[in-house]
Amino acid sequence: MQVRTAVLTRRAVLTAVLVGALCAGGVVPASAAETTAAPASWRESLATGEAAGVTTRDGAAGLDPSSAYLAPQDSASAQAEGVTDSPALVPTGLLTLGLRTLERPTSRVDSVLDADVPEGTTASVDVRGKRANGSWTEWIPSTTTGTNAGTAALPEATDVMQGRLVLTGSAADPAARPVVRDVTLTAGPAAATTESAVTEALALRYSVFATREGLVGGTTANGHRIVNRDHFVALPSRRALSPRGTSDYSVKVCAPNGRCAFAPVWDIGPWNTRDDYWNPPAQRQEWKNLPQGTPQAQAAFRTGYNGGKDQFGRKLVNPAGIDLGDGVFWDALGLKDNSQVTVDYLWTGSLRLSKVVAVGDSQESADGLVTVRAAPDAAASIVGIAAEHASVPVECLAGSGDAWVRIGAGQFVVAAALPGAGHVTSCGSGAGSGAPTD
Incomplete structure (x- = not known):
């Protein structure tokens, strides 16, 4: 290993x-969905998620190095900290959020975090959707669109989705830990070409x-x-x-x-x-x-x-x-x-x-x-x-x-x-x- x-x-x-x-x-297949429906937004409960390496206190989620798994530092974070050799292992925590049933199918989920993210640490959201046969799509990591904001395009339209908060620590400063106070997700209407x-x-x-x-x-x-x-x-x-x-x-x-x-x-x-x-x-x-x-x-x-x-x-x-x-x-x-x-x-x-x-x-x-x-x-x-x-x-x-x-x-x-x-x-x-x- x-x-x-x-x-x-x-x-x-x-x-x-x-x-x-x-x-x-x-x-409902995306081709039958209304693509002009207004986006649905909601705030996720951070206190009730399934945590692995994450602790919640007063409604906020923070990295818990004592229970997080260790993974090599994300390459972008390593570059920002000037690490040029093999990056050190950093604690990585996951908080699987609750299921969300949507009124209309979606194929894109945007995320906005109210968070403190010290240099070298990260906070982001993965999303996935229920497929037509009852199984899940894979988790799709969000692509950064702004400070503490991202978007994820699902491989197919779905009306049941789930988010997962991902927190990582810093190799240069073990005391630096991201803290997320709020996660807002917005499910955009399914693209007309998504089936x-x-x-x-x-x-x-x-x-x-x-x-x-x-x-x-x-x-x-x-x-x-x-x-x-x-x-x-x-x-x-x-x-x-x-x-x-x-x-x-x-x-x-x-x-x-x-x-x-x-x-x-x-x-x-x-x-x-x-x-x-x-x-x-x-x-x-x-x-x-x-x-x-x-x-x-x-x-x-x-x-x-x-x-x-x-x-x-x-x-x-x-x-x-x-x-x-x-x-x-x-x-x-x-x-x-x-x-x-x-x-x-x-x-x-x-x-x-x-x-x-x-x-x-x-x-x-x-x-x-x-x-x-x-x-x-x-x-x-x-x-x-x-x-x-x-x-x-x-x-x-x-x-x-x-x-x-x-x-x-x-x-x-x-x-x-x-x-x-x-x-x-x-x-x-x-x-x-x-x-x-x-």
Whole structure:
């Protein structure tokens, strides 16, 4: 660890899932929205947000270095402080704000902060929106538009959004801490050319190098305290960081031995902090001249990209694009050393996802983990593990009495482990071979 850091069903099944999600969620495509509606503005409550490295007092939010995770200083802040070598680690805190349901869809959210931001520190807002299939877009960092002001353009129109306050400290002056007294967000009307992404799509899948995170007893970027043999992963961008205890952004990681793990993204790393390499170059936050799916660390380590260094000027000693919690590394995947793995970034697909809930204490579900089997049968071979706080694809019901849910080709979990899955169609007689019913 360096820095703190699907299988597609048939067209009819996916179309039914997407249409159902639209009807249930009441999401209106931007093309049907009124683009002349007046913007909606509101003040966020800072006292009730989910804090990680942030404390609130008298309604104001401040950085708490004792509980914040450490990340290399933002390059702009480092330059302002005259840091030319590898920037020092600085405390970084997150305050996830409440959900906001809008009267009309939006595709742009402006933010204005009433804040004291000492030199070398930062205070900004990330935003995200609910997608048509019920999942979230990634967090979009605001682009600065003025003093303590910014704007974020969402990738698609949404009528449910959420903000996240991001505070960072100073490397030159550890006592300098930003304090935010008020956050005002304004949701502009959806652009006429912005449409909700109601299209069939596989989750993005790439082969990347994985390392074991370790750090038992430490704290992840979302405030989770790492326990022995923990089940979570870290990706090198906070765009896909789940709030503590949630499954908002989850991955499927498969090892060369064929075993797979489903786990939530609860940390940032390794190496970089703004490398959402799974996104297209135009959308990628940094390293836009790299091919989609190529982590910056991989390019630097293997081909000398950026002089063989990460975004903070450190020499790469491995090409890692994902960090695995010890339980994912050892127990779910059976790895003994760092390895190349295949990763599905599940939130990027159109298939409906459902949160895993461990039920009881049995051979299928125990200690917050659910067994993944090769067929809808308790006697079938074990092919992986799904962590309780992960989201998994919901394809169809299988087995005797529809007691199993297929979550991938040759991957099944007991239906009781997905109580929030809602209506799920039957796989039919071809369940064992992976063929859904038309």
